[in-house]
Each structure stands twice: as structure tokens, then as C-alpha cells.
Amino acid sequence: MNTEVINGRSVRREPHYRLRRNLTEAAAVGFGVVITIWTLVPIYNMVAVALESRGDVFTNDIWPAKPSLDSFWIVATQGYWYLEYFWHQFGNSLYVGAATVFLTLLIGSLVSFSIGRMRLRHGWIVSNAALLTYVIPSSFLAIPFYRIMQKYGLTNDLWSVIAAEVTFATPYAIFIFQQYGVSIPIELDEAARIDGASPIQVYLHIYLPLMAPALVAVGTYALLLAWNEYLYQFLLLSSKKNMTVPVALAQFLNSDEAPWNYMMATAIVYALPPVAIYYAFRRRMTAGLTMGGVKG
């Protein structure tokens, strides 16, 4: 692909080879610097605004004149009226995330066990239903979904959000589980069946333990989906006590006297857990995401 791959083996190249290699390397470094700046500018802006000491700062500075951590302190102590339930809302987000992960893993693994391992007749209909759900944009379903939640009497209830997140996370779970399940020898199930195990025992004692890597990958995916999603949480949750963090964050935008430094500090506190989880599970997640297709 690039010249360096074959570098070690072919020293007897044209005379300008070394010069040309150095030039390409220099160009690559230059390009890398450009990418870094492009990637970091909006994040830099988030940090710079959060470090402003006053909310109404309409300065012409590129970096705050007097950087301070005050706004983070305000967020931590809920010292502003928009933030009066911040930690409660943080807990709501955690609750939604945990419930979404649990239900997605449970429902997804049961379906893929039944269809992929037990080969339920007409199971392909269920697979196709999941595939269809996967390719429908969730924002297009939001309006009827909201009306239906009213009918179910679930508006302003965290469980309506959990229902939405589970609905959009399970199709992905079903695919990953079916792909990964292929690599587990069916003979293990057979042996257990001959010893008289019931399907639920095979599921609990053989299928689930061997599926652990896929469960971790999909669990991470579901957690990040539930934590990061905005539209459904915004539509379905209205009272301050029931809000999740992204909805509370967007509330700042309604204000005329926008305390931007508090808002950016809130945004950073909200973004830290998913970023930490993303980087912690990155290897696992990438392995989980590629194992179905690329690695075979």
C-alpha cells in the first residue's frame, strides 16, 4: 500500500528513494497536524468556554483571559437554577442506560438463541423484522411513537425512553449475537441435551457464558446509545425531575441570558463517561464489531 511496507526488503531501489521517502513522511506528518487541528477545534472551544469565569463573556479572545474552574464547581454543587437537579438527572441517565443494556442483552440473546441455535421454524420472519427496524431512521418514527406513548400512559416516564432505546438497540444485538453464535460449536448444545438439559439450562449454562465477548460489545453499544440519544428523551420527558442529562443540557438553549460557561461545563461532565467507556472498551468493541464480518 505504501512504500514503507516493502522498505525492509528492497534496499536496491532507485537512488532518490531515501529522499522521496523522507518527503512523503514529512507530508504525512503535516497532514497529521492538519487532522489533529480539524478534530480538536470544537472540543477545544468547549473547554475554553467552560473555563471562562463569567457567563456573559462576549470577548474577542481565543483563550479565556482569566481561566477558572468555577463553572465546574457550579455544576458539581448544582449552584444555578437550571442545574438544581443535575445529579438527579445524571442518575436518570444512568438508570435509563442500565435498564436499556439489561433488556437489550436479555431480549436479543433469547431471540438469537431461539432462531440461531434452536432453529425455530419461520424464525427468518423475526430476523427480517429486526433488519427492517434497523434500517428505519428512528427520527421518522418519533411522532407516532410519542402519540402512542400518550395512549399507553407513559409520557414523562423514564420507561417510555427505555422502551424506545431498547426498540432501536435490539436489532443490532440480534445480528451480532447470531453472527457470533455461529462460532460456538453446536456439539456443546447436543451433549447437554443428551444429558437431559432443558433449553433454558442450555441457554444459561452454555450459550450465555460462551457469548460473553459479544455480550460485552453489544452492552457497550446499548449503553452509549441510551446515554447519547437526544430526540426521544426530549420528546418524552418534560418535568425537571424526570429529565435526563441531554434534555437538561438543551434546556439552556431556551434561555435568553445564556450562561454559556455553565452550559459547556455541564456538556463536558455529560460527555466524560461515554468517552471514558468508549476508550476503555474500544478494543473490545472493535473486536465485537468486526468479529461478525471482517475476521470471519
Add this chain to the structure above:
Amino acid sequence: MDGAYTQAAQALPAPRLRFSRPRRRAWLGSLRGSEYAWAVAFVVPYCGVFLAFVAYPVVYGLWLGHAPSLYAELFNDPIYQRTVVNTLLYVGIGVNLKLFLALLMSGFFMRRGWWIKGLLLIFVLPWAVPALPTFISIHWMLNGQWGLLNNFLWNVFGIDGPGWIETSRWLALGTVIVSHIWKWLPFWTVILLAGRMAIPQELYDAAEVDGATSVQRFVYVTFPLLANLYLVCTLLSTIFTLGDFNTVFFVSGGGPALSTHVLATLGIRNAFEVARPELGVAAVMSALPLMIPLIIILMRKLRTTEVQL
């Protein structure tokens, strides 16, 4: 959205896979009586979720937006007409530019070197950070009077930058497209990178022996093997981008003067700000002629690639 990863990755041509596939993957013989009951019981929770939260809303949505008069009203609305143009531009330019850049970037990240791996960790940051904070940050950064970008332009070059999202429709729409690319380029780059890494090195070695230049190696080795993956990525990304709400809503907010709405945001606006849900559903449903062929092609592609695996 991360789900696209596997879906897209499945489309990879990987002849090796056929040998690693176990011959038998179902339980031997037919299911015994009680086992059949268990198998059905295991599927019931998902069927419940699908019927209550997918099938019912879809049917209900179709019913809400069934009146032809709604569409006559929409098509005569200049805001809607602009929205359709915006949606086509946003999806057409956004998706293709993004994937072409992702193809180039994935080639760049194939380079060897200690710093490339570190750079990749930085590069995926926009994907790792939730959409909401970054789009709000971009919105603030591009403020004409106090934004970071114009402050920078003024302090360094002495240029008075324009109001990127407040003044002109085309400037605002361009900004929205660039923000979309900023957010999703890392994701698709990582997918195409995984696709490139799955191509056996021997093919490149063989091409090298035959005297192929780097351009020829790309045209005759890399691209034919990535073409299917690239196509599936384009289709998936088109559907995801069509349904993208956050970028437009938080970067431009549909402004200036409602001129940069896309169908996803206009539908929500009609339903909840104008308080006419049936009009919102109609706006969203007017995307169906574009979506249905896409969904059919995509489902067929994803299904057949699944069988091949």
C-alpha cells in the same frame, strides 16, 4: 449508528470465510414438544417489543398522514420546498463527500509508524463524544460576533468573518454539512480501515512483483475488493443521514428564517412547535419514495451477505 459497522463489514468479500464456517449450526433433528414451546417463548419478548413499539407506530403514522390534502398543503409551502432541496443537498453532498474522504483517510491510516496509532486515537474523538455537546460547541464557535472562529480570523489575519449560521442559507447549510462530516468521518474511516486490513497482503506483494505502481495497486486491488463494502456503507449512511436530526437542529436550528430545515427536523417542528402532528408525519412520509427503494436494496444486500458468511 455503530451497528453499521458489522452490517457494512459483512459485505466484505472474504473467500477464506467459507472454510471456517461450521457445516451444521442447528440442533439435531426436529425440536421435541417442550423444546418447541421454549423456542417460541424465547422469541415472544422481542415480538412484543416489535409489535408495540415498531409495527404499531408505523401503522399509526401511516394512518395519521393518509389524507391527500396534507400533501397538497405541504407542496405549496415554500418552507417545505426549500426543505426538500436542503435534504437532497445535505444527504447527497454530505454522504458522498464524507465517504470519499473516509476512503482516503483509511488509506492514510494504513501507514506504518508509531505516531499513526496515536493519531487514530485522537481522530476517533468526534465519534466518541456525544453529538449534543459537540454540535452546541460548533454552534457557539461559529457565532458571527463572539465565536472562536471569527475571533481567530480577526486576531490572526485581521479578517472580519461572516456570521456563519445567522446570515445566509447556503453558508449555514454548508456549515451543517461540514459539521456532519466532522462528526461521522471517523466512524466510516474505521469501517473502511477494517475493510482494507482484511485484504490479504499477498495480493499487494503479487502486484508489486508485477511492477504495479501505487495508483495501479489501488485501482486494481484495493478498490475492486472494497467496492461492495463502499456501496453498502453509502446506502446505510444515506438512510442514517436522511434521519439525522441532531446536526441540523443544534448547529443551525433550521435558521436563518427556517431556510435550512431538513425533513427530519421539519417533521418534528410541524408536529410539536406548530402542533400539527399529521402535517409532521406527512413531511416525513414524503421521504418514502426515496427511502423504500433504498431499504429494499439494503435489506437484500445485508441478507445475502449474511448468507454468504
